[in-house]
Amino acid sequence: MDTAAPSPPSRRSRLTPERAHELFTAVLELVKESGYEAMTMDAVAARTRSSKATLYRQWNSKPQLVAAALRHHKPGNTTGIDTGSLRGDLHELARHAEEIEPDTELIAAVSHAILRNPELGEALRETIIEPERASLTAVLERAEQRGEIRPGAAAREFVMHALVGVLPARKIIDDRFVDAEFLIRYIDAVVLPALKNS
Amino acid sequence: MDTAAPSPPSRRSRLTPERAHELFTAVLELVKESGYEAMTMDAVAARTRSSKATLYRQWNSKPQLVAAALRHHKPGNTTGIDTGSLRGDLHELARHAEEIEPDTELIAAVSHAILRNPELGEALRETIIEPERASLTAVLERAEQRGEIRPGAAAREFVMHALVGVLPARKIIDDRFVDAEFLIRYIDAVVLPALKNS
The missing domain is CATH 1.10.357 (Tetracycline Repressor; domain 2)
Structure with missing residues (x-):
């Protein structure tokens, strides 16, 4: 499902939840592949078929984009464990x-x-x-x-x-x-x- | 003490111990500053006033250079501790x-x-x-x-x-x-x- 068509003008361009998920997943994959410091916004743009301008308009900077991707990421859920010992x-x-x-x-x-x-x-x-x-x-x-x-x-x-x-x-x-x-x-x-x- | 003058031709160019120490110290500083993956051989060459050709002739690759720098690095020495308990x-x-x-x-x-x-x-x-x-x-x-x-x-x-x-x-x-x-x-x-x- 590719919804990467140019967004209509808005205060902050809207991403569908599917598109946001796809984008954040790609960001975390790239971080894991290259390490944070070597990962470039160019690589994110290429992998996610976005323009760098869109990425910067939406998240301002690489640390903000990666922080948003981490916040979106749901690790293994360990709540509710209760075996009695x-x-x-x-x-x-x-x-x-x-x-x-x-x-x-x-x-x-x-x-x-x-x-x-x-x-x-x-x-x-x-x-x-x-x-x-x-x-x-x-x-x-x-x-x-x-x-x-x-x-x-x-x-x-x-x-x-x-x-x-x-x-x-x-x-x-x-x-x-x-x-x-x-x-x-x-x-x-x-x-x-x-x-x-x- | 700068001994970075071009080495005389040899099977493997010789570095004085002082020059090697200076070079390895700079490599580890750069690794700490940029992270391993974002550190470039260009940056090493610039910081150590070497040519990239010299670096590659001596160590072949970035991982080999960083591994050599780590091996040269002496961490805090904790041998000889013996307090009785x-x-x-x-x-x-x-x-x-x-x-x-x-x-x-x-x-x-x-x-x-x-x-x-x-x-x-x-x-x-x-x-x-x-x-x-x-x-x-x-x-x-x-x-x-x-x-x-x-x-x-x-x-x-x-x-x-x-x-x-x-x-x-x-x-x-x-x-x-x-x-x-x-x-x-x-x-x-x-x-x-x-x-x-x-």
């Missing part, structure tokens, strides 16, 4: 690992650019980090209510760091992407003992 | 965190490129990961000899992942670089309880 819930989170690989690539592709571009970091946090944090917080709250972890467990503050960090660490250290089997062993060896003994 | 040793490692910030930037700058460039990943592991792993292995061996951790502690396999991963995770999640104070709290809340209870 902390270990069961964390393992269930780990089983979503197949959905994590594209996110690992995306994080790698923008992780340098966010050092200099706060807007991009904000978009990454909003779209990938915060939804996972909300799922994790619900899991930990229930574990506390069941008495599986103490209310003040020091490890709680760091569970996100331990779980998010292992994605790039696995790639850098072992040259492999995280899979569910690895994540489950990591959770059993590091995350659970820390939560239950801190 | 596991906690003391890990805290001492954490106090080297001030030296880690440039490495965090470097890892971020190449972390996307290593997905497609095994040679670059190899150089990163050899120069940043392996020296840290050797220090950590020595620390854990002594802790085992003192009876502080059991011989088969499951967390041992993952200590590097937990410690390396927290560098990008802290930046992505909290928009801050890791410092010694944060690392020490992370070690006390996550790494030590996991090592002693897995």
Whole structure:
């Protein structure tokens, strides 16, 4: 479905939802292929059969376009996990690992650019980090209510760091992407003992 | 000291150690500034007052040049730490965190490129990961000899992942670089309880 015909004049040209989805998907593909810094607006225009003028009129700048694409992007949904035990819930989170690989690539592709571009970091946090944090917080709250972890467990503050960090660490250290089997062993060896003994 | 005069003909033109150091330092600065993928050999030639022909004759390609620069790069040296306790040793490692910030930037700058460039990943592991792993292995061996951790502690396999991963995770999640104070709290809340209870 190609709706890339020139938009009628308007304060801000309208994109159909289908066209916006197509465009944002292409932007994230290009970011993953080239890395954020090497990706050009020319490449976006070519891939999406848009004019650069349209892209700039709509989003003003490359960081704003990429931030919008990240916000449009819906990562694997881990809300609603509730198996009845902390270990069961964390393992269930780990089983979503197949959905994590594209996110690992995306994080790698923008992780340098966010050092200099706060807007991009904000978009990454909003779209990938915060939804996972909300799922994790619900899991930990229930574990506390069941008495599986103490209310003040020091490890709680760091569970996100331990779980998010292992994605790039696995790639850098072992040259492999995280899979569910690895994540489950990591959770059993590091995350659970820390939560239950801190 | 500028020794960039044209090299005399040779199988492989010789660089003085000073000139090589200057050149590799400039390459890593450029990688940190632009990200690996956006960095061009033209920029390297301009910054180092070399000709592109010289760069290609010496290193053949951008990945080979950057890999050579990484290999030349000496990160903060953490060997020889021995305080008499596991906690003391890990805290001492954490106090080297001030030296880690440039490495965090470097890892971020190449972390996307290593997905497609095994040679670059190899150089990163050899120069940043392996020296840290050797220090950590020595620390854990002594802790085992003192009876502080059991011989088969499951967390041992993952200590590097937990410690390396927290560098990008802290930046992505909290928009801050890791410092010694944060690392020490992370070690006390996550790494030590996991090592002693897995």
